Amino acid sequence: xxxxxxxxxxxxxxxxxxxxxxxxxxxxxxxxxxxxxxxxxxxxxxxxxxxxxxxxxxxxxxxxxxxxxxxxxxxxxxxxxxxxxxxxxxxxxxxxxxxxxxxxxxxxxxxxxxxxxxxxxxxxxxxxxxxxxxxxxxxxxxxxxxxxxxxxxxxxxxxxxxxxxxxxxxxxxxxxxxxxxxxxxxxxxxxxxxxxxxxxxxxxxxxxxxxxxxxxxxxxxxxxxxxxxxxxxxxxxxxxxxxxxxxxxxxxxxxxxxxxxxxxxxxxxxxxxxxxxxxxxxxxxxxxxxxxxxxxxxxxxx
Numbered sequence: 444x445x446x447x448x449x450x451x452x453x454x455x456x457x458x459x460x461x462x463x464x465x466x467x468x469x470x471x472x473x474x475x476x477x478x479x480x481x482x483x484x485x486x487x488x489x490x491x492x493x494x495x496x497x498x499x500x501x502x503x504x505x506x507x508x509x510x511x512x513x514x515x516x517x518x519x520x521x522x523x524x525x526x527x528x529x530x531x532x533x534x535x536x537x538x539x540x541x542x543x544x545x546x547x548x549x550x551x552x553x554x555x556x557x558x559x560x561x562x563x564x565x566x567x568x569x570x571x572x573x574x575x576x577x578x579x580x581x582x583x584x585x586x587x588x589x590x591x592x593x594x595x596x597x598x599x600x601x602x603x604x605x606x607x608x609x610x611x612x613x614x615x616x617x618x619x620x621x622x623x624x625x626x627x628x629x630x631x632x633x634x635x636x637x638x639x640x641x642x643x644x645x646x647x648x649x650x651x652x653x654x655x656x657x658x659x660x661x662x663x664x665x666x667x668x669x670x671x672x673x674x675x676x677x678x679x680x681x682x683x684x685x686x687x688x689x690x691x692x693x694x695x696x697x698x699x700x701x702x703x704x705x706x707x708x709x710x711x712x713x714x715x716x717x718x719x720x721x722x723x724x725x726x727x728x729x730x731x732x733x734x735x736x737x738x739x740x741x742x743x744x745x
Contacts, residue, residue, distance in 0.1 A: 574728020
């Protein structure tokens with residue numbers, strides 16, 4: 444297979460893991476661990492794994508001029524992104540979160556348009572507005588009652604900001620993937636993220652009662668750390684070496700399909716007319732944004 448096909452397969456696998464994560468992680472919060480405590484497990488666990496693996500790989504020195512971009516990528520990709528997603532998910536539902544995160548490709552497009560003056564066609568502009576409207580429907584009107592979703596509008600709003608942060612991360616980290624290996628990038632990004640998240644997340648982390656955690660909670664934590672963090676970030680960095688940030692962002696379409704199917708199968712969420720309408724608007728908007736690009740060169744490819 445070609446390197447591009449391997450990159451597409453890597454991005455697809457990462458997206459499937461993200462889709463399942465909406466339900467798997469939701470079951471942990473807040474009964475077993477708070478959202479911030481779970482984030483510290485993610486970043487610290489992934490950082491240790493990447494540093495251990497780096498011992499057996501080629502050592503690459505980071506150029507001084509790249510440290511600001513590494514810091515910014517860590518802030519948007521592993522701090523703001525994670526903090527708001529898990530906090531938002533603890534307030535909202537798996538289906539809501541999986542639909543809202545699909546706004547990321549539109550955000551990447553809008554940022555590219557402003558930062559590199561990519562041409563905004565009528566089709567793309569309309570798609571961006573339509574997709575944003577779909578996400579806002581959930582943010583403003585997703586008020587269904589759920590025993591484990593105490594503040595759905597707030598949760599949806601936090602997840603919307605999370606999607607914006609992730610879009611910025613994809614754009615910022617793309618140039619770094621051309622210079623450094625995935626392991627090198629990840630070990631520094633997660634080290635920075637651990638240092639920043641530690642004072643924010645420590646209080647919830649130490650509240651975890653490890654001795655009484657059931658196996659159902661343990662395997663979910665392992666899935667979040669090993670699958671949703673270590674493996675997905677590694678797969679996405681690998682994919683970014685062959686495909687652009689805007690192309691990778693399109694794979695987020697798969698998340699609602701996986702997340703909704705798994706959530707309904709697990710019996711923790713259900714579809715309704717509002718969610719279907721929001722999903723249709725978001726999917727249509729993202730399709731319009733990504734169709735027939737007027738300019739192939741994007742900020743992420745510079």
